Amino acid sequence: xxxxxxxxxxxxxxxxxxxxxxxxxxxxxxxxxxxxxxxxxxxxxxxxxxxxxxxxxxxxxxxxxxxxxxxxxxxxxxxxxxxxxxxxxxxxxxxxxxxxxxxxxxxxxxxxxxxxxxxxxxxxxxxxxxxxxxxxxxxxxxxxxxxxxxxxxxxxxxxxxxxxxxxxxxxxxxxxxxxxxxxxxxxxxxxxxxxx
Amino acid sequence: xxxxxxxxxxxxxxxxxxxxxxxxxxxxxxxxxxxxxxxxxxxxxxxxxxxxxxxxxxxxxxxxxxxxxxxxxxxxxxxxxxxxxxxxxxxxxxxxxxxxxxxxxxxxxxxxxxxxxxxxxxxxxxxxxxxxxxxxxxxxxxxxxxxxxxxxxxxxxxxxxxxxxxxxxxxxxxxxxxxxxxxxxxxxxxxxxxxx
Numbered sequence: 334x335x336x337x338x339x340x341x342x343x344x345x346x347x348x349x350x351x352x353x354x355x356x357x358x359x360x361x362x363x364x365x366x367x368x369x370x371x372x373x374x375x376x377x378x379x380x381x382x383x384x385x386x387x388x389x390x391x392x393x394x395x396x397x398x399x400x401x402x403x404x405x406x407x408x409x410x411x412x413x414x415x416x417x418x419x420x421x422x423x424x425x426x427x428x429x430x431x432x433x434x435x436x437x438x439x440x441x442x443x444x445x446x447x448x449x450x451x452x453x454x455x456x457x458x459x460x461x462x463x464x465x466x467x468x469x470x471x472x473x474x475x476x477x478x479x480x481x482x483x484x485x486x487x488x489x490x491x492x493x494x495x496x497x498x499x500x501x502x503x504x505x506x507x508x509x510x511x512x513x514x515x516x517x518x519x520x521x522x523x524x525x526x527x528x529x
Numbered sequence: 530x531x532x533x534x535x536x537x538x539x540x541x542x543x544x545x546x547x548x549x550x551x552x553x554x555x556x557x558x559x560x561x562x563x564x565x566x567x568x569x570x571x572x573x574x575x576x577x578x579x580x581x582x583x584x585x586x587x588x589x590x591x592x593x594x595x596x597x598x599x600x601x602x603x604x605x606x607x608x609x610x611x612x613x614x615x616x617x618x619x620x621x622x623x624x625x626x627x628x629x630x631x632x633x634x635x636x637x638x639x640x641x642x643x644x645x646x647x648x649x650x651x652x653x654x655x656x657x658x659x660x661x662x663x664x665x666x667x668x669x670x671x672x673x674x675x676x677x678x679x680x681x682x683x684x685x686x687x688x689x690x691x692x693x694x695x696x697x698x699x700x701x702x703x704x705x706x707x708x709x710x711x712x713x714x715x716x717x718x719x720x721x722x723x724x725x
Binding site: 335336337338339342343345346347348350352363366367370371372373374375376377379381383385386387388389390391392394395398429432433434435452453455456457459460461462463464466467468470471472473474475476478479480481491500501517518519520522524525526527528529 | 531532533534535538539541542543544546548559562563566567568569570571572573575577579581582583584585586587588590591594625628629630631648649651652653655656657658659660662663664666667668669670671672674675676677687696697713714715716718720721722723724725
């Protein structure tokens with residue numbers, strides 16, 4: 334039977350975790366990227382559809398391709414981050430369903446149904462982006478997620494001629510806590526929740 | 530500086546965590562629901578917009594309201610679960626931005642921009658649904674997320690005349706591991722990831 338995680342783990346995952354804009358100069362190596370995927374991939378998605386795709390942008394050349402898409406307020410910090418993940422999704426994700434969800438014909442739920450494809454990608458791809466952030470924090474990394482960028486520009490630079498599309502971005506590295514601002518407030522339980 | 534969490538914690542959050550259809554008969558009490566929100570609320574959202582809203586469906590009366598919306602394959606297990614969360618979002622979430630993100634006029638980014646409202650709700654509300662699942666696992670609970678239900682029926686039953694809309698559902702409780710099927714496969718790194 335599972336127990337509540339330690340107070341230190343709850344702090345690291347949620348209570349003391351923050352969105353970082355500044356990171357120290359340690360790189361995020363290939364082994365860490367693989368370890369990250371080997372955790373996040375287990376997070377649940379609808380019919381195990383796993384529509385998210387991840388581009389780990391680390392080289393100066395790839396960062397330069399990303400730069401024109403970034404909003405002014407996100408550009409410098411993203412270029413300086415050790416690694417930026419493009420959380421994307423594959424609009425043909427359902428072609429993997431015979432492998433991922435083999436006991437029924439789940440592929441036919443999506444073929445030709447563009448609304449279901451788009452909603453499944455955005456809902457489940459975003460879930461997987463959240464799993465990536467929590468997996469990163471579990472590995473001692475810090476995150477700086479962003480949707481302040483132009484998706485079409487990213488898609489043209491990285492995904493032209495493919496079925497992958499960008500969702501949002503996450504800077505990753507080892508954050509500089511001394512450069513954080515105070516945390517913004519959260520909604521009280523009574524505003525965000527109902528027990529019925 | 531953060532460390533990698535213990536192997537037991539990584540198992541509980543990701544590697545051994547599963548989607549459960551069957552739970553034991555322990556209830557999920559109010560204190561646990563509040564503890565869950567007090568973790569998940571800290572997860573990052575775009576401009577701290579926090580669009581998700583959560584209805585914790587626990588009473589027989591509320592479960593009965595939910596029942597007609599459920600797909601055949603999800604109905605019995607959901608009615609039997611100790612608690613079902615409607616992960617919803619508030620289409621007027623941006624009215625909270627002067628409090629949640631006070632240093633700029635973020636509210637004006639959304640007023641009258643229905644496409645931005647819908648995308649922000651689905652992306653960030655889904656992120657928050659994932660935070661809920663990882664927070665639940667952190668507290669020793671198990672999850673059974675679903676999108677196999679009719680959103681319009683849930684919205685009519687629970688949200689008529691309000692600006693809340695359903696996104697997906699999560700059964701919560703203490704899972705019966707002996708009733709699990711073997712886990713489905715996940716995509717290999719090379720299919721889902723690129724290092725650029």
